[in-house]
Amino acid sequence: xxxxxxxxxxxxxxxxxxxxxxxxxxxxxxxxxxxxxxxxxxxxxxxxxxxxxxxxxxxxxxxxxxxxxxxxxxxxxxxxxxxxxxxxxxxxxxxxxxxxxxxxxxxxxxxxxxxxxxxxxxxxxxxxxxxxxxxxxxxxxxxxxxxxxxxxxxxxxxxxxxxxxxxxxxxxxxxxxxxxxxxxxxxxxxxxxxxxxxxxxxxxxxxxxxxxxxxxxxxxxxxxxxxxxxxxxxxxxxxxxxxxxxxxxxxxxxxxxxx
Numbered sequence: 001x002x003x004x005x006x007x008x009x010x011x012x013x014x015x016x017x018x019x020x021x022x023x024x025x026x027x028x029x030x031x032x033x034x035x036x037x038x039x040x041x042x043x044x045x046x047x048x049x050x051x052x053x054x055x056x057x058x059x060x061x062x063x064x065x066x067x068x069x070x071x072x073x074x075x076x077x078x079x080x081x082x083x084x085x086x087x088x089x090x091x092x093x094x095x096x097x098x099x100x101x102x103x104x105x106x107x108x109x110x111x112x113x114x115x116x117x118x119x120x121x122x123x124x125x126x127x128x129x130x131x132x133x134x135x136x137x138x139x140x141x142x143x144x145x146x147x148x149x150x151x152x153x154x155x156x157x158x159x160x161x162x163x164x165x166x167x168x169x170x171x172x173x174x175x176x177x178x179x180x181x182x183x184x185x186x187x188x189x190x191x192x193x194x195x196x197x198x199x200x201x202x203x204x205x206x207x208x209x210x211x212x213x214x215x216x217x218x219x220x221x222x223x224x225x226x227x228x229x230x231x232x233x234x235x236x237x238x239x240x241x242x243x244x245x246x247x248x249x250x251x252x253x254x255x256x257x258x259x
Contacts, residue, residue: 007031008052010080011061011089012039012073014203014221017123017140018091022061024145025089025119028152031057039076040203052082057159058113060104061089063123063221067098068178070219072203078107085164086113087155093125094136094253101258102171109166117155118169118258121148125247129225130186130235133248147255154259169258179220184237185213186225192232198224 007029013019019038026034039045052058058080062073069077069090088104090097097120108115121144125135140148158164188211199207202224206217213224213233220240225233235241 005031006033006035006056008035008037008056008058009061010037010039010058010077012063012070012076012203013061014040014063014201014223015124015126015129015226018061018063018089020145021091021121021123021140021148022059022089024140024148025059025087025152028149029057029156030152037080039073042203042205045072046076046079048079050080052080052084054082054084056082057085057087057116058082058108059087059089060108061091062100062104064090064092064097064100065219066179067096067100067176069100069103070221071178072219074103074107077104078111081111083112084114085116085159088115088118088169089121090119091121091123091140093127093247094122094139094250095247097256099171099173099175101169102173103175105169105171106173114164115166116158116164116259117151117167119148119151120169120256122253122255126220126222127235127240127244127247129222130220130233131241131244133244135244135247136253144255147257151257151259158259167258170256182220182240183215184220184235184240185215185218186233186235188212189232189234191230193230195229197227197229198233201227
């Protein structure tokens with residue numbers, strides 16, 4: 001297999017789904033050198049532009065929130081500048097990726113990159129971790145990861161063959177409105193054991209030392225619910241419950257690739 005020079009994985013992944021997908025892609029891509037920019041934690045957010053050399057292929061990746069890339073992820077990905085190749089990956093909770101992938105594509109193009117491929121993958125919906133409804137439970141699954149790995153191999157073949165045309169994914173311009181501030185956050189049940197894991201994983205510092213979620217800051221990513229060992233993070237707001245119920249009935253989606 002032809003080995004490419006360098007691969008940079010740049011991503012935001014509150015519950016690990018996006019990270020899992022891009023790592024599978026990287027396995028198939030098979031670069032000599034793989035580095036990561038994980039923007040999930042507030043402690044590792046870039047304050048200045050990040051310049052990437054032309055020998056490095058960059059994976060721009062983030063989760064989809066209401067049909068757009070989550071805003072903290074987008075703010076960080078916009079800082080990555082260069083003139084090499086890029087791959088855009090979004091991960092959504094089995095409804096639709098809407099304009100998220102075209103948003104990533106436009107960002108990469110605007111920042112000087114040549115986009116050789118795009119992929120929309122499925123991950124567990126964030127509501128799965130804070131409600132009683134299973135929405136894309138256990139996604140990405142083994143088949144999703146095989147598709148991601150093969151996608152990485154196909155991208156390498158395309159680059160080696162010299163086919164570097166920009167590939168535009170599905171999506172609309174202007175983009176749809178993203179998630180508005182709902183002023184909603186998971187409740188903390190009395191069963192909470194105060195282990196502090198939720199505080200550690202929250203990507204927006206929305207959980208205080210009393211283990212309560214601040215609805216002014218919460219982005220409903222579900223990270224606190226996923227990591228809680230006693231399932232003490234639960235959202236009981238009726239509109240969110242009804243939406244979760246509806247989402248849980250949707251047919252299983254499959255990854256969509258643009259190459």
